[in-house]
Structures are given as C-alpha cells and as structure tokens.
Amino acid sequence: MSRPPYHHGNLRAAVLEAAERLLDQGGPSALSLRAIAREAGVSATAPAHHFGDLSGLLSDLAAIGFQRLVETMRRAATDPAPRAPVHAYVRFAQDNPGLYTLMFRSDRLDYRRESLAAASQASWAVLLRSVGSEARMPAESDLATLGQVTFRWSLLHGFCTLLLDGQLRPLLANPACNGDPHVLLDVMVPPPAPVRPGPVPIPTRPPSP
Structure with missing residues (x-):
C-alpha cells in the first residue's frame, strides 16, 4: 500500500517516521537510505539531502528515542512507588524494542x-537520578557510590537486553513469574537509595550493551 504523499516542510518528519516503521518491522539491520526512502514514498536522494548519510538519519532517530525515554522517566519520577522509574524504563524498552x-x-x-x-x-541525567538514586549524583563522588550506581544501571540495561532477545523466556515460564518480567524485576533490582544531591556529571555517550 502506498504511503500518503508528504507536504512541503514535513519531509524530514516523514522520513523519520518511515525509518521507525522499518525499525519496528526488522530492527536496525533493515535500515538503509534506499529502503527508508521507498517506505516514505520519496526519492532515493531525499533522505541524504536532509540527514547527510544513514548514520546521520539513525542518529536523529535515536535522539527521538532518548527524548521519549526522558519524558517517560520524568513522568515515572512523580509516582510514589520506589521502583516506578525502573519499571517505566523496562516498559519503554518493551514498547519500543527496535x-x-x-x-x-x-x-x-x-x-x-x-x-x-x-x-x-x-537521558543520562534522568537515568542516573532515577535508577541510581532518588536524588542527583554529586559531581565528585567516592568510588563506592559510583560502583553502586553502575551496578544498578548495569542490572537494568542488561535485563532489558536479555528480555528483548528472548533469553528470559525460561525464567518467565516459572509459575512464580507468571510470564510477567516485572515480577522478576521487582526481586532483582533493589529500590533506589538516596544519595547526597548535587550536579550530575553527564558522559557524551551512553554505554554500549
């Protein structure tokens, strides 16, 4: 089925939406400038005109993902349940696997x-505050505190990676889990513990899984 034609001024959005559809269907390996242009119903050269190359297009799409994650985590931070941000993070990964x-x-x-x-x-600022603690990390922290935050973050990101890859199916088949990964998450990830408030040192890139 052909896509509706784009209008002048929204070509960039149309290309990003097409890229996200392909991402949902086939993952990152399904993405190429030609495939995205075809999905968007535009010329093969249109994506390059707006994004430069495939890396530029995917980077802008990933930026949209981080923006959505930040919004999700900020909403969860208003929930009184101590693990609400943790569950919100995992649900984001479940709802947006690609x-x-x-x-x-x-x-x-x-x-x-x-x-x-x-x-x-x-997103780093929100993750450090929500996953590692209820407060912001100090700019200069002792190694033990940094280790605790890294441990919590590694657990959460690793959990999402295993979940999306289907590696948790044998565990979730246990009657105690009833197929719900969030039941397992509750007993696996400790609730956030507050630390001294202060500015968050923000890396220039997130860690690789």
Whole structure:
C-alpha cells in the first residue's frame, strides 16, 4: 500500500517516521537510505539531502528515542512507588524494542551530532537520578557510590537486553513469574537509595550493551 504523499516542510518528519516503521518491522539491520526512502514514498536522494548519510538519519532517530525515554522517566519520577522509574524504563524498552536497540548501537550512530548528543546527555541525567538514586549524583563522588550506581544501571540495561532477545523466556515460564518480567524485576533490582544531591556529571555517550 502506498504511503500518503508528504507536504512541503514535513519531509524530514516523514522520513523519520518511515525509518521507525522499518525499525519496528526488522530492527536496525533493515535500515538503509534506499529502503527508508521507498517506505516514505520519496526519492532515493531525499533522505541524504536532509540527514547527510544513514548514520546521520539513525542518529536523529535515536535522539527521538532518548527524548521519549526522558519524558517517560520524568513522568515515572512523580509516582510514589520506589521502583516506578525502573519499571517505566523496562516498559519503554518493551514498547519500543527496535528504537531501544538502536539507541545503544554506537556502531551505527554519530554522537558528534548535536541532536543525539543533547538527547543522550539529558537521558543520562534522568537515568542516573532515577535508577541510581532518588536524588542527583554529586559531581565528585567516592568510588563506592559510583560502583553502586553502575551496578544498578548495569542490572537494568542488561535485563532489558536479555528480555528483548528472548533469553528470559525460561525464567518467565516459572509459575512464580507468571510470564510477567516485572515480577522478576521487582526481586532483582533493589529500590533506589538516596544519595547526597548535587550536579550530575553527564558522559557524551551512553554505554554500549
């Protein structure tokens, strides 16, 4: 079925939407400038005109993913349940498996691109505050505190990766889990513990899975 024609001024959005559809259907490996242009119903050269190359297009798409993740985590932070941000993060990965995978594919992305750098930095600030603690991390922290935050973050991201790859199916088949990964998540990830407030040091790129 042909896509509706784009109008002058929204070509960029149409191309990004087409890329996300292909991402949902086949993952990052399904993405090429030609395939995206065909899905968007535009000329083969149109995506390159707006994004430069495939890396630029995917970087802008990943930036959208980080922006959505930030919004999701900020909403969850208003929930009184201590693990609400943790569950919100995992649900984001479940609801956006292709986009989540792309966001951490550093081999496909250009973190020098302004849109991606800004969005990933914002998500880091929220993740450090929500996953590691209820407060912001101090700019200078002792190694033990940094280790605790890294441990919590590694658990969460690793859990999402295993979940999306289908590696948790044998565990979720246990009657105690009843097929719900969030039941397992509750007993696996400790609730956030508050630390001293302070500015968050933000890396220029997220870690690779």
